[in-house]
Amino acid sequence: MPTYTAPNADFDFVLHNVLNIQEQDIPGYEDLTQDFTSAVLEEAGKLARDVFQPINASGDQQGCVLENGVITTPDGFKEAFDAYREGGWNTLDVDTDYGGQGLGYVLASCVGEIFSSANMALTMYPGLTHGAISAIHAHGTDQQKQTFLPKMVDLAWSGTMNLTEPHCGTDLGLMRTKAEPQDDGSYKISGQKIFISAGDNDMTENVVHLVLAKIPGGPEGVKGISLFIVPKFLVNDDGSLGARNGVAVGNIEEKMGIHGNATCVMNYDEATGYLLGDAHKGMRAMFTMxxxxxxxxxxxxxxxxxxxxxxxxxxxxxxxxxxxxxxxxxxxxxxxxxxxxxxxxxxxxxxxxxxxxxxxxxxxxxxxxxxxxxxxxxxxxxxxxxxxxxxxxxxxxxxxxxxxxxxxxxxxxxxxxxxxxxxxxxxxxxxxxxxxANGVQALDLVGRKMPKDGGKHVMAFFDMVKTFLTENKDNAALADFVGPLKEASKDLQAVLMHFMQAGMKNPNDALAGSTDALHMFGHVCLGLMWAKMAKAAQEALDAGTDNPEFYNTKITTGRYYMARWLPTNKTHMARAMSSSDVVMDLPAEAF
Amino acid sequence: MPTYTAPNADFDFVLHNVLNIQEQDIPGYEDLTQDFTSAVLEEAGKLARDVFQPINASGDQQGCVLENGVITTPDGFKEAFDAYREGGWNTLDVDTDYGGQGLGYVLASCVGEIFSSANMALTMYPGLTHGAISAIHAHGTDQQKQTFLPKMVDLAWSGTMNLTEPHCGTDLGLMRTKAEPQDDGSYKISGQKIFISAGDNDMTENVVHLVLAKIPGGPEGVKGISLFIVPKFLVNDDGSLGARNGVAVGNIEEKMGIHGNATCVMNYDEATGYLLGDAHKGMRAMFTMxxxxxxxxxxxxxxxxxxxxxxxxxxxxxxxxxxxxxxxxxxxxxxxxxxxxxxxxxxxxxxxxxxxxxxxxxxxxxxxxxxxxxxxxxxxxxxxxxxxxxxxxxxxxxxxxxxxxxxxxxxxxxxxxxxxxxxxxxxxxxxxxxxxANGVQALDLVGRKMPKDGGKHVMAFFDMVKTFLTENKDNAALADFVGPLKEASKDLQAVLMHFMQAGMKNPNDALAGSTDALHMFGHVCLGLMWAKMAKAAQEALDAGTDNPEFYNTKITTGRYYMARWLPTNKTHMARAMSSSDVVMDLPAEAF
Known part of the structure; x- marks a missing residue:
C-alpha cells in the first residue's frame, strides 16, 4: 500500500528561499513567516498522511454509490471531511468577512497539493466548494454572500460548477439549459448537466450548484449565457434549510479514476435559481475564477x-x-x-x-x-x-x-x-x-493569451527571463543553468515569432503547433524556476547552513533538469516550425 | 461503445507492396498470394469484429472470477474461444506435422494484431498457448511433442509461461522454485509463480504450464535454471487425461486492465514436471522463443x-x-x-x-x-x-x-x-x-544486442539504411523522406558511437541513455518503413491504380511522420550525449 509524507522542506524552500514571500508586499503575507507556514503545513501533512491517505485506495475500490437518488461516498470520507472542515483547511485564503483567515492563495495552494497527493478524489469536494465560494464572493450581491458564504466557508454546505452538457463541452455556445425569469426575480432552471464533479454527497447539509444557463431572448452563443446559484435545498430567510429544489442526480458516471468523487449527471427541472452577476455575462463571471x-x-x-x-x-x-x-x-x-x-x-x-x-x-x-x-x-x-x-x-x-x-x-x-x-x-x-482539455489550453495560450494587449504580457515574461539571465551571466555557480535557459528562451521566442508571422497568413500554422508551444513554454518556466532555485540554494550554502545536503541535492536535481528535460524543446521547436500542411493536408474523408 | 474494423487494405499494402512477401524465398510463403492473404484476413476481421470485439468491454467489466480454485472467464469468452479454435486461427504458422498450416509467422502476426485489437485479454489465451507450442516444438523430445502439441495446436489444451516469482522478476537468478529429480526421470516441482497470464481458464480441458525452476545442486544464478512441462492434468499413455497434478491457482490479481485475462498466482506443490530441453539450460530454451x-x-x-x-x-x-x-x-x-x-x-x-x-x-x-x-x-x-x-x-x-x-x-x-x-x-x-519491462529492453539493446558479434548486426542495419538512401537519393518523389531519414540515421550512429567510446570508460554513460537510444532506433526504423511505403505508394501511383486516394493518403501520412515524429530524436540525442553524471550523481540517500 502506498504511503505519503508532505514534502514540507521543499515547501519551506520554495516559499521562503525562492519566492521570498515575506518580502512581498501583499496583504495577508505579513503573517506568512517561515515558522507559521511550517507549522501550518506540518499540521496539514499529518491530517493528509493519517486520515486522507489511508482511505485513498479503499475509496478508489468502493467508489460512490447512487441509490434512490442519494449518493453514498466511500467509507471514511465523511469522517475525513469533518476533520478537514474542523481544521478550517478550506478557509485559509478566504475573506475574513465570511469566516476565512485571509492568508493568501499561495498557502492554500501548498495545502491543496498536500491533501490532493493524499487523496485527490476526496479533496475535490472542498476544492470545488472553494471555487464556488470565489465566484459568489466576486459576483454575488451582499445578500447572496451573506446567505451562502459563511455556510460554504464552514463546509456545512458544499459547492459545484455546472458547465458541460451532453452535446457541449468546450463549445459552451451550444448550451441548451434554460433559465426562465420569475416575477420574484428568481429563475426557473431546466436542463441537463453532465460531468459534474462532487455533484452531490452525503457529507454536507446542502449543495450549492453554480449553473450556466441561457435566459430566453438573450444573445446567441456564449454571449447569452448567465450564471445562477441553484441550491439543492432552498434557504429560508432565517438561513435554515427549506424545501428540496428541483435538482436531482440522474446518474453517476463509471470512470477511469477518482472513483471516490461522485461525477454526476444533474437534472434541473424548473429548479429555483438566483442570477449571479449580470445577465448574459455568465462566461465573464466564470472566467474571473x-x-x-x-x-x-x-x-x-x-x-x-x-x-x-x-x-x-x-x-x-x-x-x-x-x-x-x-x-x-x-x-x-x-x-x-x-x-x-x-x-x-x-x-x-x-x-x-x-x-x-x-x-x-x-x-x-x-x-x-x-x-x-x-x-x-x-x-x-x-x-x-x-x-x-x-x-x-x-x-x-x-x-x-x-x-x-x-x-x-x-x-x-x-x-x-x-x-x-x-x-x-x-x-x-x-x-x-x-x-x-489541454488542447484547449494550447489554443487559449496561442490564440488568446499571447496576442492579448498587443503581446504585452508575453514580452514582460521574456523581459523577466532576460533580466535574470543578465543579472547572473557571470555567476559561475549558475553556469549549468544560465546557458541552457538562455537557449530555451531564445528558441521559444523564435517559435512565437514564427507563429505571429506565419499565423497572419495561415492561422493553422500557429494552431497546429500550439501544444508544442505550450510545452516549450512550460519547460522554459521550469528552467527559470530551476535557475532561481539553484541560485537560492547556492546562496544558502554560501551563507553557511546546517543542512548542506538539502541544498546540494537541489542543485544536482536542477542540473538534471537543465541537461535532460530542457532539450525536449528541440523537438517541439522542430515540429512547431514545420509547415502545418502535413497536419492539415489530408481531407477528413481520407483518414 | 467502441467498434473495430480490421485495417485490411493496409495489411495488403504492407505485405504485398512493401514487404513483397511473394518475392521472398521463404518456405511457406509461396502460398501467401494477395488473394489468399486478403481472404484470410477478411475472415479474421469478421470474427474479430462480430465475436471478439462485442465482448471486450463486458469482459473488462466482469473480469475473471476465482471460486473454489476454479476460474470463470467473462460471459461469451468460451464461445468466442471455441469459434477461434474451430477457425484454426492459432494454427496458421504451426508445423504441419502437428496439425498446423505452415504458413509463416508473418500472416499469424497480422491475425494476431486483428484479434488483439478486438479483444486483447481474450487473445492472450491462444497467444500464450502459441508461445508454449513454439517452446515445446523447439526443445521437446519426440514423445513430448506428440503428447502435447496436437492438443495444444487444436486449442483443446492451452499453455502458459511461468517465470516470475514474488521476489524475482527481471533477475531470474534469484529464483527459488525447485525441481527434485525422481527415479522415473520426471521431477517434482515446488514453489510459487506470480503474474501468470492465462494461468488457468474454463475454456480448455487442460493447461500446459512451462515452468522455470532450479534442480538442486545445479549452478548458481541463471545458469542453474531449467525449463519444465507441468500439465494441470497428467496425461495418460493413451493421451487421455489422468490425475490432477499438484498445481493450483492461489489467487487472481486485480489489475489496471486486461481484466478478461486471468493473471494468476500459481502454487506448485510437488507437481510432476518433465524437463524440456537440457538441464540448467532453461534460460536458453526460453530465449529461443x-x-x-x-x-x-x-x-x-x-x-x-x-x-x-x-x-x-x-x-x-x-x-x-x-x-x-x-x-x-x-x-x-x-x-x-x-x-x-x-x-x-x-x-x-x-x-x-x-x-x-x-x-x-x-x-x-x-x-x-x-x-x-x-x-x-x-x-x-x-x-x-x-x-x-x-x-x-x-x-x-x-x-x-x-x-x-x-x-x-x-x-x-x-x-x-x-x-x-x-x-x-x-x-x-x-x-x-x-x-x-521496457527499461530491460533498452538494457538488452545497448548492453547486449548492439555489441553482439562485434557489432556486426548493427552495422548491417545501417548498411541497409544507407543502401536505401543511396538508391533513392535522386528520387524527387522521396525528397521529403530521404533527407530526414539520412539525418536521423546519422544521429543514431553518433549516439551509438558515443556510447561505445564513453561506455568503455563508464558504462553508465551508455546505460543512462539506453531508453533514449531505443526510441531513436525506433524512429529510424519507422522512418525507414515510411520511406519504403512512400516509395511503394509512388510506384503504385506511377503504374496506374484505381485507388489513387489510398496511395496519396499513404504518402501524406508518411510526410507527417518525417516532419513531426522524427524530430523526437533531436531530444533523445541531446539527452543521450549529455554526461550520465546528472543521472548518477545523487547519492541514493539524498533522494
Whole structure:
C-alpha cells in the first residue's frame, strides 16, 4: 500500500528561499513567516498522511454509490471531511468577512497539493466548494454572500460548477439549459448537466450548484449565457434549510479514476435559481475564477506525480534486483536495490526534477494570483493569465507521464491495483481533460493569451527571463543553468515569432503547433524556476547552513533538469516550425 | 461503445507492396498470394469484429472470477474461444506435422494484431498457448511433442509461461522454485509463480504450464535454471487425461486492465514436471522463443493504438464542437466536427502515422523471424534479435501514448468507462511492462544486442539504411523522406558511437541513455518503413491504380511522420550525449 509524507522542506524552500514571500508586499503575507507556514503545513501533512491517505485506495475500490437518488461516498470520507472542515483547511485564503483567515492563495495552494497527493478524489469536494465560494464572493450581491458564504466557508454546505452538457463541452455556445425569469426575480432552471464533479454527497447539509444557463431572448452563443446559484435545498430567510429544489442526480458516471468523487449527471427541472452577476455575462463571471481553478488542476497534476514518485522511490530503494554494472553495491544481499540501475535513476530523476520545478512554478503562479487580487496588480494579472494555460496544460500532461514512469519502476507490481500505483495514473489522467482539455489550453495560450494587449504580457515574461539571465551571466555557480535557459528562451521566442508571422497568413500554422508551444513554454518556466532555485540554494550554502545536503541535492536535481528535460524543446521547436500542411493536408474523408 | 474494423487494405499494402512477401524465398510463403492473404484476413476481421470485439468491454467489466480454485472467464469468452479454435486461427504458422498450416509467422502476426485489437485479454489465451507450442516444438523430445502439441495446436489444451516469482522478476537468478529429480526421470516441482497470464481458464480441458525452476545442486544464478512441462492434468499413455497434478491457482490479481485475462498466482506443490530441453539450460530454451514472444507484445501495443485510433477518428468526425478558424465547414450544423481543429488533427495524424509505420515495422520483423527459422538465415536472425528490444520497447511505449491521445480526443467522455477509451489505455499499459519491462529492453539493446558479434548486426542495419538512401537519393518523389531519414540515421550512429567510446570508460554513460537510444532506433526504423511505403505508394501511383486516394493518403501520412515524429530524436540525442553524471550523481540517500 502506498504511503505519503508532505514534502514540507521543499515547501519551506520554495516559499521562503525562492519566492521570498515575506518580502512581498501583499496583504495577508505579513503573517506568512517561515515558522507559521511550517507549522501550518506540518499540521496539514499529518491530517493528509493519517486520515486522507489511508482511505485513498479503499475509496478508489468502493467508489460512490447512487441509490434512490442519494449518493453514498466511500467509507471514511465523511469522517475525513469533518476533520478537514474542523481544521478550517478550506478557509485559509478566504475573506475574513465570511469566516476565512485571509492568508493568501499561495498557502492554500501548498495545502491543496498536500491533501490532493493524499487523496485527490476526496479533496475535490472542498476544492470545488472553494471555487464556488470565489465566484459568489466576486459576483454575488451582499445578500447572496451573506446567505451562502459563511455556510460554504464552514463546509456545512458544499459547492459545484455546472458547465458541460451532453452535446457541449468546450463549445459552451451550444448550451441548451434554460433559465426562465420569475416575477420574484428568481429563475426557473431546466436542463441537463453532465460531468459534474462532487455533484452531490452525503457529507454536507446542502449543495450549492453554480449553473450556466441561457435566459430566453438573450444573445446567441456564449454571449447569452448567465450564471445562477441553484441550491439543492432552498434557504429560508432565517438561513435554515427549506424545501428540496428541483435538482436531482440522474446518474453517476463509471470512470477511469477518482472513483471516490461522485461525477454526476444533474437534472434541473424548473429548479429555483438566483442570477449571479449580470445577465448574459455568465462566461465573464466564470472566467474571473478560471486562473485559480486551472491552477488548482495544475496542482493536481503535481500532486499525483509527487505521491507516485515517493512510492516509486521507496520501491527502488527496497526492491533487490540485478547488480550495479560498475560494482556490487549490496554485497550482503542477493542483489542490489533497483536504484543503482541508470535507467531506474533516469526515471526517478525525471520525476523528482519535474515535481520540484513544477511545485515552484505553481506556487509562483499562486503568488501572482494573490498579487493580482489583493494588490489589484494588472501586470501580475496579465502574467498569470498568460501562464495559466501553461500551468494547467503542461503540469497535468507531464504530471500524468510521471505517474506512468513511477508505475513503470514497479514492474509487474505497478499493474496490480493492490500496490496503488495504477490509481495515481488513473486519477492523474482526468487533470489533462477537465477544466478545459489541454488542447484547449494550447489554443487559449496561442490564440488568446499571447496576442492579448498587443503581446504585452508575453514580452514582460521574456523581459523577466532576460533580466535574470543578465543579472547572473557571470555567476559561475549558475553556469549549468544560465546557458541552457538562455537557449530555451531564445528558441521559444523564435517559435512565437514564427507563429505571429506565419499565423497572419495561415492561422493553422500557429494552431497546429500550439501544444508544442505550450510545452516549450512550460519547460522554459521550469528552467527559470530551476535557475532561481539553484541560485537560492547556492546562496544558502554560501551563507553557511546546517543542512548542506538539502541544498546540494537541489542543485544536482536542477542540473538534471537543465541537461535532460530542457532539450525536449528541440523537438517541439522542430515540429512547431514545420509547415502545418502535413497536419492539415489530408481531407477528413481520407483518414 | 467502441467498434473495430480490421485495417485490411493496409495489411495488403504492407505485405504485398512493401514487404513483397511473394518475392521472398521463404518456405511457406509461396502460398501467401494477395488473394489468399486478403481472404484470410477478411475472415479474421469478421470474427474479430462480430465475436471478439462485442465482448471486450463486458469482459473488462466482469473480469475473471476465482471460486473454489476454479476460474470463470467473462460471459461469451468460451464461445468466442471455441469459434477461434474451430477457425484454426492459432494454427496458421504451426508445423504441419502437428496439425498446423505452415504458413509463416508473418500472416499469424497480422491475425494476431486483428484479434488483439478486438479483444486483447481474450487473445492472450491462444497467444500464450502459441508461445508454449513454439517452446515445446523447439526443445521437446519426440514423445513430448506428440503428447502435447496436437492438443495444444487444436486449442483443446492451452499453455502458459511461468517465470516470475514474488521476489524475482527481471533477475531470474534469484529464483527459488525447485525441481527434485525422481527415479522415473520426471521431477517434482515446488514453489510459487506470480503474474501468470492465462494461468488457468474454463475454456480448455487442460493447461500446459512451462515452468522455470532450479534442480538442486545445479549452478548458481541463471545458469542453474531449467525449463519444465507441468500439465494441470497428467496425461495418460493413451493421451487421455489422468490425475490432477499438484498445481493450483492461489489467487487472481486485480489489475489496471486486461481484466478478461486471468493473471494468476500459481502454487506448485510437488507437481510432476518433465524437463524440456537440457538441464540448467532453461534460460536458453526460453530465449529461443523470446523474439517471437516480444514481437507479439509489440503487436499488442500496435493493436491497442489502432483500435483506439479508429474510435477517436470516428468521434472526431462525428462530434460537433467549435468552428474551423479558417472558415466554417459545416454551415448547416450548430458547429463543425472536431476534425477541423488543428490540434485534434495533430493527435489523429500522430496516431495514424505511428500505427501504420509500426505495423510495417512489426511485419518486417515477422518476415525476418520466418527467414531466420525457415531458411536458417543467420543474418536475419541477427538483425531481428537486434531489433526485438526496439520492436517491443518502442512500439509499446508509443502505442500506449497513442491510446492516451485517442482518449484525449473524446474530452470528458474519454474518461468515462462506457465510451471504452479508458480500456484501450488500461489494457495497453501492460505491454510496456511484461515480457521484459521496457527499461530491460533498452538494457538488452545497448548492453547486449548492439555489441553482439562485434557489432556486426548493427552495422548491417545501417548498411541497409544507407543502401536505401543511396538508391533513392535522386528520387524527387522521396525528397521529403530521404533527407530526414539520412539525418536521423546519422544521429543514431553518433549516439551509438558515443556510447561505445564513453561506455568503455563508464558504462553508465551508455546505460543512462539506453531508453533514449531505443526510441531513436525506433524512429529510424519507422522512418525507414515510411520511406519504403512512400516509395511503394509512388510506384503504385506511377503504374496506374484505381485507388489513387489510398496511395496519396499513404504518402501524406508518411510526410507527417518525417516532419513531426522524427524530430523526437533531436531530444533523445541531446539527452543521450549529455554526461550520465546528472543521472548518477545523487547519492541514493539524498533522494
Amino acid at each position: 478560471m486562473n485559480e481553478a486551472r491552477l488548482g488542476v495544475a496542482m493536481q497534476g503535481v500532486s499525483q506525480a509527487e505521491a507516485a514518485y515517493q512510492n516509486a522511490l521507496a520501491y527502488a530503494k527496497d526492491r533487490l534486483q540485478g547488480r550495479d554494472v560498475t560494482g556490487v553495491k549490496n554485497p550482503e544481499g542477493p542483489a542490489d536495490p533497483l536504484i543503482v540501475h541508470p535507467d531506474i535513476r533516469r526515471m526517478l530523476m525525471n520525476q523528482k526534477s519535474f515535481v520540484e520545478g513544477a511545485r515552484a512554478f505553481a506556487l509562483w503562479g499562486a503568488v501572482m494570483i494573490d498579487r493580482a487580487h489583493k494588490n489589484e496588480d494588472a501586470a501580475a494579472d496579465g502574467l498569470v493569465s498568460l501562464l495559466t494555460p501553461v500551468l494547467k496544460g503542461f503540469l497535468t500532461d507531464v504530471g500524468f507521464d510521471m505517474t506512468v514512469q513511477a508505475q513503470q519502476i514497479f514492474g509487474g507490481h505497478g499493474y496490480i491495483e493492490e500496490w496503488g500505483m495504477s490509481q495515481f495514473t488513473r486519477d492523474a489522467r482526468i487533470a489533462m481533460i477537465y477544466e478545459g | 523470446m523474439n517471437e514472444a516480444r514481437l507479439g507484445v509489440a503487436m499488442q501495443g500496435v493493436s491497442q493504438a489502432e483500435a483506439a485510433y479508429q474510435n477517436a477518428l470516428a468521434y472526431a468526425k462525428d462530434r460537433l464542437q467549435g468552428r474551423d478558424v479558417t472558415g466554417v465547414k459545416n454551415p448547416e450544423g450548430p458547429a463543425d466536427p472536431l476534425i477541423v481543429h488543428p490540434d485534434i488533427r495533430r493527435m489523429l495524424m500522430n496516431q495514424k502515422s505511428f500505427v501504420e509505420g509500426a505495423r510495417a515495422f512489426a511485419l518486417w520483423g515477422a518476415v525476418m523471424i520466418d527467414r531466420a527459422h525457415k531458411n536458417e538465415d543467420a543474418a536475419a536472425d541477427g538483425l531481428v534479435s537486434l531489433l526485438t528490444p526496439v520492436l517491443k520497447g518502442f512500439l509499446t511505449d508509443v502505442g500506449f501514448d497513442m491510446t492516451v491521445q485517442a482518449q484525449q480526443i473524446f474530452g470528458g467522455h474519454g474518461y468515462i468507462e462506457e465510451w471504452g477509451m479508458s480500456q484501450f489505455t488500461r489494457d495497453a499499459r501492460i505491454a510496456m511492462i511484461y515480457e521484459g
